Amino acid sequence: MITILCVMISYTQGINIFTALFWFKIITLGIIVYFINNYKRNEFYYYKNLGLSKKVLWISSLTFDFILFLTLIIITLLVR
C-alpha cells in the first residue's frame, strides 16, 4: 500500500519528490518492523521451527519490498 501510494505521488509530482519518498519509505519500513516485532513476535517461532530465523525473514522481505519500491518508482518516472 505504501509503495502504491509512493508510485502515485511520484507520478503526479515527478523526480523532485523522490528524496522525500525515499525517506518516507525507509521510515515506514522501520515502523512496520517495530510493530511486527512487538505484536507478531510469537509467530516468528513458527518460522524458526521451520528453520527460518527472524534475521533471514526480515532481510528477504525488506530487500524484496525495497527493490519493488525502487523498480516501480523508476518505471513510473520513465513512463511519466
Added chain:
Amino acid sequence: MTNKLEVDGVILEFDSKRVLQNVYLKSETGKVTGLLGRNGTGKSCLMKIIYGELLPNDSSIRLDGKPIYNEFRNPTDIMYLPQGHFIPKSLTIKTIFKNFQLDFSDFITEFPEFKKLYKERFKNLSCGEQRILEIYLILASDSKFCMLDEPFSQIMPLHIETIKRLILKEKRDKGIIITDHLYKHILDICDELYVIDEGKTYLTKGLQDLETLGYTRITSDQNFNSIEQYTIT
C-alpha cells in the same frame, strides 16, 4: 543414537536483578526432563536461552558435547513450543502440515475430531484445538530435542492423556524438556525432574524435594495418591 543437550553456567540478569545463576540442565534421547518452579523463577527464560531467543549474560549450551554459540537453532536439532500461540492465524491446517512435512492422517488417528477441520484456517479453531495442533507439530516433527512450555494449559483432561501418551511415544527418538504448572502430569511422564529455585536448578530425588524447594505442599494435597508412585530414577 543417543543425543545429549546440556546447558550450564547460565547467568541472566534483568536490570541488575539476577534471575538465573548456577543453572545446569541435561536432556537425553529417550528421556523426558521435567522443569518446575514457582512463577517468575525463569523456566520460560531458560527455555528461550536454550532456543537462542534470549541472550543471557553468560551461558554454555552444548549439543552432543559441541558448544552452540549463535542464536540459530536447526529444527532437526531442537524445536520449541512457546507459551502463547505461535502459528500464523491465516494459515490453513493443510498448509501447516505441508510446511512441517507431517502426515495429517497420523494426526487424526490421535485426534479424530480434527478430521473435518483439514481445510479450516487456524484462526477458526478453538483455543484448545489450536494448542493441540501446536503441541502435535512440535512433538511429531523430526528433531533430536523438543521443548514444551506449558503444553497442558487450555487442554481438556481427555486430550491431556493423549498428549502424554504421544510424549512417551516420541521420547523413544528424542529428548523432551517440559514445563507446566499442572505438575502431576509432569510427574507422570518425566524421567528426570529439575526444580528452579532462586535462580538455581536442583535435580530432585523425590517428592519431598518439591516441598523443600517451596514449589508445592504435597503432604497436605488431597490428590497425593495420584502422584505418590513418582520416583526419580
